[in-house]
Amino acid sequence: MNNNDIWVIAEHKANIITAGALEAIGAGKLISKQLNGGLSVVILGDELSVFSKSLSNTMVDNIYLLENPLLVQYTSDAYISCLIPLIKQHRPSVILIPSTCLGRDLAPKLAAVLKTAYVSDISRIEIDNNNITFTRPVYGGRLLSAVVCRGEKPWVLILRPRAFEKAASGAVATDLHAYGVSKAANIEKYSTNLLSSSIRAIIKGVEQTQKGMGLTEADIIIAGGRGMKDAENFKMLEDLASVLGGVVGASGAAVDAGWMPHSAQVGQTGKVVSPKLYIACGISGAPQHLAGMSTSKCIVAINKDPYAPIFQVADYGIVGDLFEVVPMVIEELKKNG
Amino acid sequence: MGDNFLDNFWCGFAVLKLFDHMHIRCYTLAVKIFVLIKQVPDTAIALEIKADAADIMYQDIPWVINPYDEYAVEEALCIKEKLGGSVTVISMGPDRVADIIRSSFAMGADEAVHLKDTAFNSLDAYSTAFILSKAISISGYDIILCGKQAVDDGWGYIGPALAEILSVPSVSSILKLKISEDKKHATATREIDEGLEVVEVPLPALFAVQQGINKPRYASLPGIMKAKKKEIKIVDAGALGVASAATDLRVWGASRTNVKKLFYPPERKKGKVLEGDSMTVIKELINLLRNEAKVI
Incomplete structure (x- = not known):
């Protein structure tokens, strides 16, 4: 028994x-x-x-x-x-x-x-x-x-x-x-x-730190999608993440484009996350992606396209150019942080 | 005389077969690779729950190979191209499963086992792994590859469990795989919470692959043509000797887990789109995050 x-x-x-x-x-x-x-x-x-x-x-x-x-x-x-x-x-x-x-x-x-x-x-x-x-x-x-x-x-x-x-x-x-x-x-x-x-498995070595680590445990996630346009531009999201104490993630589109590693992917075939705050930058909100983040407590969407599905799940939406909005958010947070 | 001739003939034939066998065993040391594949509903479609809430509506939905399993097929083909050997895909399910078997053939898989039997319907995870272990053991194996999980039920169970049932080592969530020249060991790089870990295991072993390990190839036209002609070996419970034996039924007959119902996640309440010039909008956002949502 x-x-x-x-x-x-x-x-x-x-x-x-x-x-x-x-x-x-x-x-x-x-x-x-x-x-x-x-x-x-x-x-x-x-x-x-x-x-x-x-x-x-x-x-x-x-x-x-x-x-x-x-x-x-x-x-x-x-x-x-x-x-x-x-x-x-x-x-x-x-x-x-x-x-x-x-x-x-x-x-x-x-x-x-x-x-x-x-x-x-x-x-x-x-x-x-x-x-x-x-x-x-x-x-x-x-x-x-x-x-x-x-x-x-x-x-x-x-x-x-x-x-x-x-x-x-x-x-x-x-x-x-x-x-x-x-x-x-x-x-x-x-x-x-x-x-x-x-013990049949012999551990030969451990390589620490990789992009996307800690995503599932993170309180705050800043994620970028196709609208990021380039791998370089994720630096901006890193900056926002460091001001807020968060981690950077990516949509499947950004990973497929080679801008971020698979380990950073949020979605059905990536990581399923539910942070306190999820800021989606330039992410349209394909069902695949929404499946991985829609249990987040608070979702912010920044996207140029007012009809992007991401706005259906976002608590706060900003229709605008993320390359203008994100730096201003960083600036503003730094000012009265 | 006639008998003698026949005896000599068969004897010679046997020797030839023996050489044939030795050739494979001693000279090429062919690597036998099994890949576990599962058919899942297309990840891009909308899913509807049946009236009794026990399952989704399967009518007219497009089916695909579980994306993680496709990486496993690709990895198997890469190993075969480097080291020789054969790739056998194995899948459990109804007739429609033949589609993902054919597409694996078209990519380059050599053989296929289709576990098809009404007795296999709605098996629990352990029983599924148990049946797979029986089927794979019949023909022997050096490497077993599978996806790290299926994107439908997402159990993430079959690979590691199968390795335990077969008493072979396994490595989960791998992003790189290298087989040693003597084909006796494999070095795998796997994802861990702190980063990456490099692990060496003796073969035979099982590896569950993570997204990012490779880019699955597209099937070539000749591949697609050949795939149509390749034979799919259908295996039922009887062939595995697990159909009626009470001892086996005890092991895999009763489901350990049962889905009571499926339901839709609660809908998020409609949020607000902030209006105004950039500065106003950003100040409002920060204010809302601080004082309404209280998340920063």
Whole structure:
């Protein structure tokens, strides 16, 4: 029998739990309350004591720290061989994983090994009489799908970025305190036995920074489309992004023209984003593109064509020449920023 | 006498076949590549939900190959051109799936497996991966390529799950792939949250490709002509030995996930187009972003 425990597999960077993991902990808290189960956070890496300190007096029930030098860099082989025994031991009912590159690689593999239900890209969770319904975008966000799971547990669930409330950023302990619950968590440390020979993938190197990185987590996105006319002109959007603390994205048309890399593409075949503020510059608003950004909280459209479909979804529209408008916006923001 | 002659004949034939086999195995070390392809509704069309909300209306909608899978086909063809070997596309679905198989043939794929059986209708993600694993295992493989996800249901499951079921390593979201000269390893560059990661894995292995890895070729006219004549191997549940065995049904019979309903996202309320000269409009925009939307 599985108990009602909810697990969150929490990613961390530089000894800080990531935003996505905090959202998953937030979602986990909601579910565990309604299902009357515990909430456990699982952290993989090496020398994780910092988390046992920062999480020691929080609202989570259990913190499982899986330590091994071979877990510092993610490989699915190492993660799965450490997680499966722990899952078999504790038998959680649900495992929540944030939608990151790591999560999207790990979750399907974990679910396949366990032969249990898997749901990705969840943007909403509803519980009614212990029945859980997951809402997720399909067809690139043009439709939504309500999914139910059944059968053996744990169900492996990937949560869409920015879909669930997290506490304000900062140290983990303070974040978790923000939920207003304070009790001593049970901390268990596992030093796992791992052989490097059991890890089939060898990581040869990591190349940091690439355009479009952080798009899915960004609060503010400035995106350019065909109206940008040239790769050079994206510099202007970089400037606006740096004034507002945002990230630059692009429409499929701008990517196809070779002005921006694919990693920066927002849309059905690119990234699906829902920032607080999305400023679309010279983007007409093809269904493909709208599918990727229409859940943004506030949309601003700057376009010469008053009939561009982007104005149908924009909260604020400016019909005008972006080469005139954008520099003026930057200027104005700088003036009274 | 006659018998002896025949014996010698068959014996000689067998030896020749053996040489033939050895030739392939020992001299060319042909790389066998499988590409998983899925047929999806054209991404540019409007979608309508059926009255019972369980699915979309499929009538008269144009179907295409999942764009990510097309990159996978292209990558497979590039590997074949460099190293020799063969490219087999494999797809599950009804008769219409033959269209994307033919278009893969036209690009240059050599063989195709069409998994077609009413028993395969509305399988869940695990069961689909399980059936694929059975079909692919029959003929052996060195490299499996697929798109990083399908643009219709967007599960992003089949590739990594299939690799787990087959117990082979896999690399997700790859933007570059290089096979070693001895064809025993592959080096892939994959997208990670911090940038790019270069990973080496032993073959056989599975790779899920990300947009940007290549530009799929257009089918040539001779390719299109040849594609019409190529044989599509139809495989049903019985051929895989998973049709009736109770043990298999337990594994893949009951759906782990069920779509309760589809619905349209809430419509955004109509916004306002700001009017006036540029300076007025920009001041108003900044004011609205600060004080009405409160997003900056």
